[in-house]
Amino acid sequence: MKKGLIIVGLMIGLLVLVGAKYDYLLEMGDKTVKSAECNQCHKAIYEDWSKNFHAKAYSNDPFKKATKDYQEKACLPCHAAQEMAEEKALKLRPVHLEEGINCTTCHLRNNMIYGPYKLTAKHPSEQDASMIKSEFCAGCHMPTYQEWQASGSKRQCQECHMPRVEGKAVQGFPLSSLVPKRMIGQHIQIYEGLLTGAASLTGEIGTGSIRISLTNKASAHTMPTGKYGDYRVVLTTTVVDAEDKTVFSKQEIFSSQKGSGIPVQKTVVYEYPLTLAAGKQYTAKATLTYQVQGRPERAMATWSAPVGGGT
Numbered sequence: 001m002k003k004g005l006i007i008v009g010l011m012i013g014l015l016v017l018v019g020a021k022y023d024y025l026l027e028m029g030d031k032t033v034k035s036a037e038c039n040q041c042h043k044a045i046y047e048d049w050s051k052n053f054h055a056k057a058y059s060n061d062p063f064k065k066a067t068k069d070y071q072e073k074a075c076l077p078c079h080a081a082q083e084m085a086e087e088k089a090l091k092l093r094p095v096h097l098e099e100g101i102n103c104t105t106c107h108l109r110n111n112m113i114y115g116p117y118k119l120t121a122k123h124p125s126e127q128d129a130s131m132i133k134s135e136f137c138a139g140c141h142m143p144t145y146q147e148w149q150a151s152g153s154k155r156q157c158q159e160c161h162m163p164r165v166e167g168k169a170v171q172g173f174p175l176s177s178l179v180p181k182r183m184i185g186q187h188i189q190i191y192e193g194l195l196t197g198a199a200s201l202t203g204e205i206g207t208g209s210i211r212i213s214l215t216n217k218a219s220a221h222t223m224p225t226g227k228y229g230d231y232r233v234v235l236t237t238t239v240v241d242a243e244d245k246t247v248f249s250k251q252e253i254f255s256s257q258k259g260s261g262i263p264v265q266k267t268v269v270y271e272y273p274l275t276l277a278a279g280k281q282y283t284a285k286a287t288l289t290y291q292v293q294g295r296p297e298r299a300m301a302t303w304s305a306p307v308g309g310g311t
């Protein structure tokens, strides 16, 4: 019994000591640490974050251009914020601007690390229950947040954009062997499964026409959404003959910048007239792609069917 108490006492003492060693992580302003410091322990989360667009929010070319090489000062705070706040209260982090929206932006406030749980970490931490709610993203994503609210969706932003998987919050021996498995929100934003599940796309061949229907099935906001960036969802319908020669082609662009996105659960229908040579065989195809300025195009959905040229 006594021995047990001593061991527990020793362990608490060790935790406090070890904790104190990491108090520098809680510094703010000029002393705010780089995300590399968090990467000592949270390696998997760091890896996911560093590959995604929050990490490039300041350094990416479209932003650099749109702000005339960072001269438009009003644009900067949100793209490299010191800490989470309401839109008007966002402030620029004085250091490591190239890291954009980094670990400290979302987790560090009032010299404290906030997380969704109430864990005993290597560093002091407090629970912020809003971290798993859409409200947490609202300060920077207000227009999208408002669309989400109006949609009545029960799913929070994080459920689609940071889906939880079982795993450990820290990697590397010996620390990882001391923490249990728990549900970890992946620090990703846009990924293949999200894009391929977003829309439903179907076609119908009529007499002398082709009818394409497209539904914003799985976004809880307009598809595409956004106020600042140039996000596009592009519908391309083609008809090719047996020699693969294109005899019909038409494109519809849904653009966040033009405000021409498809509202939640809405279906848009296009009916195109077709004049095809009698007796010949053709193939009709509709593809939906995701296009963002300066990035590779990504597939969302396809539909195809044979078309006879009539008699």
Ligand code: HEC
Pocket: 053, 054, 056, 057, 058, 060, 063, 078, 079, 081, 084, 101, 105, 106, 136, 137, 138, 139, 140, 141, 157, 158, 161, 162, 189, 190, 229
């Ligand atoms: C401090 C401000 C800030 C916070 C907080 C924030 N975001 Fe963002 N988010 C941005 C900015 C700025 C971009 C644009 C990044 C870019 O592409 O340059 C962005 C981009 C995105 C994108 C699009 C990524 C892409 O591929 O272009 C998604 C999705 C996203 N955020 C979701 C979220 C979710 C979900 C949350 C809440 C958990 C959140 N964001 C919190 C500022 C923020």
Ligand code: HEC
Pocket: 035, 038, 039, 042, 045, 046, 047, 049, 050, 054, 101, 102, 103, 104, 105, 106, 107, 115, 116, 117, 131, 132, 136, 158, 162, 164, 169, 183, 184, 185, 186, 187
């Ligand atoms: C755009 C905001 C944002 C950024 C940037 C961000 N996080 Fe998170 N983080 C969150 C949210 C939201 C959660 C809660 C996710 C959940 O539990 O479903 C979270 C959860 C966590 C957790 C607890 C485990 C979990 O998933 O619940 C750790 C640890 C963590 N983040 C570390 C980091 C580190 C390290 C970085 C930088 C490499 C980072 N985060 C960058 C928003 C962010």
Ligand code: HEC
Pocket: 022, 025, 033, 035, 037, 038, 039, 040, 041, 042, 103, 104, 107, 108, 113, 114, 115, 116, 117, 118, 119, 120, 121, 122, 123, 125, 126, 127, 168, 169, 170, 175, 179, 180, 182
């Ligand atoms: C020396 C290792 C170490 C470093 C460095 C470190 N952490 Fe942690 N952190 C931990 C451990 C251990 C936990 C608890 C993990 C568990 O129990 O699953 C944790 C937990 C967390 C949590 C979840 C807290 C909660 O109660 O929900 C967040 C958020 C977090 N860390 C963010 C950060 C950020 C941001 C940085 C960089 C500024 C950082 N950590 C640096 C070891 C570290």
Ligand code: HEC
Pocket: 134, 137, 141, 144, 145, 148, 153, 155, 156, 157, 158, 159, 160, 161, 194, 195, 197, 198, 218, 219, 220, 221, 222, 223, 224, 225, 226, 231, 233
């Ligand atoms: C039900 C799942 C779901 C929820 C909930 C959700 N999103 Fe999305 N989000 C998507 C899908 C799917 C896409 C990609 C297709 C598209 O453009 O709509 C996307 C794309 C985005 C983009 C990139 C621009 C774009 O439209 O491609 C941003 C930014 C974004 N979401 C922010 C948010 C924010 C902020 C919230 C919470 C207020 C949120 N999302 C809630 C599914 C979701």
Ligand code: HEC
Pocket: 053, 060, 062, 063, 066, 067, 072, 074, 075, 076, 078, 079, 087, 139, 140, 141, 225, 226, 227, 228, 229, 230, 292, 293
């Ligand atoms: C309140 C936060 C906020 C402010 C202020 C802000 N942005 Fe953004 N910016 C975002 C978010 C969130 C996104 C991603 C989704 C969207 O477009 O809403 C984004 C995306 C972008 C993108 C697209 C990046 C990419 O990867 O393609 C550009 C360019 C951009 N912003 C330029 C600007 C300019 C120029 C200003 C000033 C006029 C500005 N932003 C001010 C939050 C902000």
